[in-house]
Amino acid sequence: MVDTLRLMHVHAHPDDESSKGAASTARYVAEGVEVLVVTCTGGERGSILNPNMDRPDVLENIGRIRIQEMDAAREILGIQQEWLGFVDSGFPEGDPAPPLPDGCFALEPVEKAAAPLVEIVRRFRPHVMTTYDENGGYPHPDHIMCHKVSVAAFDAAGDPGMYPDAGLPWQPKKLYYHHSFHRQRLVALHEEMERRGLTSPYAERLQEWKPNPEWDRRVTTRVECAEYFPTRDKALLAHATQIDPEGPWFAVPLDVHQQAWPTEDYELVRSLVDSSLPEDDLFAGLRRAEDDLPTGVQ
Numbered sequence: 001m002v003d004t005l006r007l008m009h010v011h012a013h014p015d016d017e018s019s020k021g022a023a024s025t026a027r028y029v030a031e032g033v034e035v036l037v038v039t040c041t042g043g044e045r046g047s048i049l050n051p052n053m054d055r056p057d058v059l060e061n062i063g064r065i066r067i068q069e070m071d072a073a074r075e076i077l078g079i080q081q082e083w084l085g086f087v088d089s090g091f092p093e094g095d096p097a098p099p100l101p102d103g104c105f106a107l108e109p110v111e112k113a114a115a116p117l118v119e120i121v122r123r124f125r126p127h128v129m130t131t132y133d134e135n136g137g138y139p140h141p142d143h144i145m146c147h148k149v150s151v152a153a154f155d156a157a158g159d160p161g162m163y164p165d166a167g168l169p170w171q172p173k174k175l176y177y178h179h180s181f182h183r184q185r186l187v188a189l190h191e192e193m194e195r196r197g198l199t200s201p202y203a204e205r206l207q208e209w210k211p212n213p214e215w216d217r218r219v220t221t222r223v224e225c226a227e228y229f230p231t232r233d234k235a236l237l238a239h240a241t242q243i244d245p246e247g248p249w250f251a252v253p254l255d256v257h258q259q260a261w262p263t264e265d266y267e268l269v270r271s272l273v274d275s276s277l278p279e280d281d282l283f284a285g286l287r288r289a290e291d292d293l294p295t296g297v298q
């Protein structure tokens, strides 16, 4: 078993590390786990979603500002962070959707785009990796591409025949998908808001969102991290161009989140260790043996 546990999150844009899995990240950092966030693109084509930051001087310098925002979030979360260096594809809007811009991340061949990630996996040697599901969590082309390169890197990093120039082989033991915005969580938040006599921001969305038990069953692992929700909020707010403090992210009070849904949720999709489902820990099956002994056993 291992002494220092290492966790690698692969994300598409700066801010994704703060909107998906940030509280469980902060908890693992507090417990001594080394966490590396790999950010595939610079987020250069992200729209400015905070009216206070929607200014020409911000727009002109958006690439540099997003790097500074990421630096601030990295400090708040206590993580390491690296850029993969690809260019944001932007979210194609319109019907029909316009073609993706030349040279963007989502147009790169997967095999080529996975190469720098394999190099980082072999250098950082994570025990656990996370990424998005096959739909990207939401259908941004960079999120779907992030899924593809992460799965490709997880499968290739331990194989000495693959990417022989990218360092010594290292096989991460578990791969998870984030499930941050699933219906069950939204229902719980909605019901707690109503119970408190507060206006839920989710009423309309839930009317259209039909239950899908098959999808709900995909969550295998719920990591308790309510204590770290304030850290998650702070990290999100560090991405000032992307997050409106008056917007929907903060329409539900912190203590409603803590009470109604105190976990962040994941789906275990690859595992080379034994752990029984459901889990409450991304490192289930990887802890040192003595940590797993029942009380009273020396």
Ligand SMILES: [Zn+2]
Pocket: 012, 013, 016, 140, 143
């Ligand atoms: Zn994103």
